[in-house]
C-alpha cells in the first residue's frame with residue numbers, strides 16, 4: 392500500500408495502478424545505492440552553491456538533511472515507498488519532509504538519468520577494489536600451496552587421460568596465472584568506469600553554469616564524461632564488470648571442478664577441510680564437496696547475467712530507456728555471487744592437502760613417461776619424431792601386455808625394438824628427471840616454477856589499490 396504522493400505525476404489525471412507501480416518500482420534493486428546517492432547529492436549541492444546556482448543556506452540545509460536521511464536508512468528508521476519509484480525519489484521526498492522547500496532546489500541542473508549512473512559507478516568502483524583484493528588473497532594462497540607441494544610428482548592430464556608428469560606446484564600456478572589476468576581485467580575496467588557522469592542531465596547537458604570538474608574531484612573520479620548522450624545511454628561499464636566477472640567465475644568454476652574431481656574417493660588426490668563439506672541425509676559415510684560444486688553452479692548464474700545485459704542493450708536506441716533500470720539487479724547478483732565464490736575458494740585452497748603417495752603411485756603405474764622415450768629416440772638415435780612416436784607406441788603396447796611400466800622393461804626387450812637403445816634410456820624414463828628436464832620458459836621443471844613463484848610474489852607486492 393502506497394502512503395506517499397509521487398510528485399512526478401502532476402500531469403496525470405489518474406494515479407498509477409498497482410500493477411504499474413509493481414513493475415515500475417526499482418526500489419528493491421536500487422536501495423543498496425543509498426550511500427552513493429547521498430554522497431553524489433552532497434557533491435552536487437556543494438557545487439551548486441559554489442557556482443551561486445543555489446544559496447549557501449539552502450546547500451547547508453540540503454546537506455544536513457541528507458546526512459540525517461543516511462542515518463535513518465542505516466538505523467532502519469526510513470520508510471520506503473514503491474510509489475516513489477526508486478531510491479532517488481525516496482530520498483528526495485524525505486528531504487522535502489525534513490527541510491521543506493530548499494529540498495526542491497537539489498535537482499537543479501541534474502536528472503535521475505545522470506544521477507543513477509553516477510551512483511552506480513561510485514558503488515561499482517568500490518566493489519571493483521573489494522573484488523581485486525579478494526583475488527589477491529586467493530592468488531597468495533595459490534602461491535603458498537604451489538610452493539609447499541612443488542616436489543610432489545603429479546599426473547598432468549589432457550582429455551582427462553594421463554599425459555605427462557608435472558609438479559603439483561605447476562598445476563596450482565596455472566590457476567595463479569588465470570586469476571592474475573582477472574586482476575588485470577578488473578583494473579582495466581576500473582579505468583573505464585572512472586569518469587564522472589554527473590552534469591550530463593537528462594541527455595543534453597544543462598543550462599545552468601555547473602562545474603563538472605568540481606563534482607568530479609569531490610567524488611573521486613578521474614575526469615568528467617565527454618558526451619552527455621553517451622553518458623546516460625550506455626552501460627558498457629556494466630558489461631565490463633559482468634564480463635570480467637564471468638571470466639573470473641569460469642576460472643573459479645574450473646578450479647572448483649578440479650577440486651571436486653580430485654577429492655572424489657575414486658581419485659583421492661586432494662583432501663579439503665571438513666568445514667567446507669556437507670554430508671548426506673541418508674548415507675552417513677558421505678563427505679561432499681558442496682562448496683566447490685556451488686562455485687561451479689554460481690558461474691552459470693554469473694554468465695547468465697552477462698548474457699541478459701548484452702541482450703538488454705543491443706537494440707536500445709539513444710538515449711535513456713527504462714530498460715536500463717534492470718542493470719542493477721544484474722550487477723548486484725553477479726557481485727554477490729563473485730564474493731561468495733572468492734571467499735569459499737580462498738578457504739578451499741587454504742585447506743587443501745595433496746595426497747602425495749596416491750598421486751605419485753598413480754603416476755608410476757601410468758605411461759606418462761612415453762613422450763620421454765620418444766624424445767630419447769630422436770635425440771640419441773636420430774629418429775624423426777613421427778618414427779619415434781610410432782616405435783614408442785609399440786613399446787607401450789608391449790609393456791601394457793606385460794603389465795609393467797616402461798622403466799621396468801629389460802634392456803634385452805628394449806633392444807628387440809631397436810638394437811641401439813642403451814641404458815641411458817632409464818635415466819630419461821625417471822619421473823623426476825622427466826619433470827626437471829622441462830626447463831623451457833614456463834615449463835614444469837622445479838627450477839622454472841621457483842622462478843615463476845618469485846616473479847608472482849614480486850607482482851603481488853606491487854599490486855596496490
Ligand code: ARG
Nearest residue numbers: 417477503504507711715716
Ligand atoms: N530508477 C531509474 C533507473 O534505475 C532511474 C532513472 C529514471 N529515469 C527516468 N527517465 N525515468 O534507471
